[in-house]
Amino acid sequence: MRAVDALMECLKAEGVEVVFGLPGGANLPTYDAFHDAGIRHILVRHEAGGGHAAEGYAKATGRVGVALGTSGPGATNLVTPICDAMMDSVPVVFLTGQVRTELLGTDGFQEADTIGITMPIVKHSMLIQHPLELPRAIHEAFHIARTGRPGPVVVDIPTDLSRADIPYEPITDVHLPGYQPTTDGNHKQIRLAAKALANASRPVIYAGGGSVSAAEELVEFATSDRLPVTCTVMGLGAFPGTHPQWLGMLGMHGTRTANYAIDEADLIVAIGARFDDRVTAKLSEFAPHAKFVHIDVDPAEISKNVPAHIPIVGYAKKILPKLTAEYRALEPDAKRLDEWWHRIESWRERHPLTFTDSTDAEIKPQYMVQALYEATQGDAVVCSDVGQHQMWAAQHYHFGRPRQWINSGGLGTMGFGLPAAMGAKVGRPEEMVVCITGDGSFQMNTQELATCAQNGIDVKVFIMNNGYLGMVRQWQELFWDRRYSHVDTGQYPDFVKLAEAYGATGMRFTDKHTLVEDMRQALATEGPVVADVRVAAEENVYPMIAPGQAARDMVG
């Protein structure tokens, strides 16, 4: 069969049910193979949309996403999603077309050195040099993307090779001598961690994106005692946001309770988290009294930013049950945490997440998120873009379960939200999928509304429209003497008309008193909906750890 038909067989063997892509000259053979493959293909309007949709799909389902693009500009348009997937450890296989082998390196039409361009931002990449290599390469790509610390894998396929006739036999024995992730966790280390925890009087669990795939085990672990839990923006949903042991998110726009708890903790159990600068703030003053247990599948994260006293390398899903069992066996004195909880409760009382609501009909952005929480009964899968709305959504929507919150954390990619929501809805059609976005972010991949409309992908978009690139405006206000420079986006475009032009339903909400009901109506409308929610223009995200400051110096 043709190598591209073998490619389809490989995708099916990997359980791929949907591919997001855009055809072009160099992947014509692949597109021809879709005719008989029995794999759903969703035609996106820009490769970046396809890449983020594959990420959204992967984040929502836990399965490997697949994005397809042609050579040259098709591949360079995928660069942002590839980098995004790398930063947030999202399992996505990117298949790019490449010019035919005899043109490689000659600056052929639509030729780009895709492998070279993407090298720093992939978990792995492969240029196919012989058609017989293709099936194995595909299976290796899925294996690498899915296992260990997940991430993006690029497979670049020259168009002539993809048309070659090859004998195809299913491959089941992927073996990569240089890639053998440690998954189980060293038992001695786990015991040591249990002992340290049993002796800690001010422990905090700090859970990151790596704990999303171990959410059940995390809850079991935390509730084996009254261990306080905070999550990073990537970890939200791994621990229920309504649980009494929940401290809120930590970091730059986290709760004071979470940040103060980290600041005074004597033992921090970091799970699938990487001590990012948005979490630690001033690194030298991060958790100054704490010892660190660090659970992560990537050994390179151990002691990268903060030295770990007890490192445990492996899957949180495998380690946490063992750690819970070891901890329980020690029969730790539950009373020892009384004082700590007393302190935490006092912070909670003194510093709840709050904002000054308007006295008229004006919609405060924080209220908009609360209204959405109410209208969706806290049950929607929420995809977000990047900026103020992302932080407000993270703060005020209390995520109850894993994979309910999908955002671009590491790279902070504006334009992620809509395509990610599209991918999430395709992956979990039974769920209510909403996208909270900003008027700036939304315009960076608006074209995917056409994809949603054409394919009946039922996403509800709520634009927090303040007419500004809000987060930049906030920083200019706070740290640049309010010298606003190029952050005013005005009221362009008319999002209602834009939505209608794309074949979606457009709505505009301006009154806080009817907002919940308006949102319910949007959610009940069939097909994709874009709601332009006009919010207070110059609201700031608080509380905040200002750049260069320590957690205890939070403002707002």
Add this chain to the structure above:
Amino acid sequence: MGEPGTKEILSLAELEAAGSFRTGRKHILSILVENKPGVLTRITGLFARRGFNIDTLAVGPTDDETISRITLTLDGAVQSIDQVTKQLHKLINVLKIRDLEPTETMARELALFKISSDGGNRAEVMQVCEIFRAKIVDVSKRTLVAEVTGTQEKIDAFERLVRPFGLVEMARTGEIAIARGRSET
């Protein structure tokens, strides 16, 4: 520290200071990689973007044609060797990394020195070469080329001695190394 096997509870104060980042000495890393296109770029690219400094780098085949050996020297005083090796391990094509123990390692570098030598100082230059067991491989009216092998330090010393004669240019390979005795590098 509380024994892992016992029920004794571990005091936090007993936890040793977490890993020190800097060893403060020179390290020789011997890295076995798959002999595939682009592997060296992956390694050098990783070093560039993580801000690691390589002092020397030498690449060559091994007894297995599918595998190449990269020998790197780095300064443990300016970077965390631990981070370097962990990041390198994340590359799928990297098979094995060994941080060679200085006392258990034979390390050699080859260098070629082109030295100004116009007859007046030739005898003196040749004397230095002899002391260092450097071979003179080319002579012209005004220059000579000396080939010298040895540890990095020996070659540094040779360079210091011949520089005053007028060092026209030099080329060094960077160290390669192999473990002493039967143990594998």
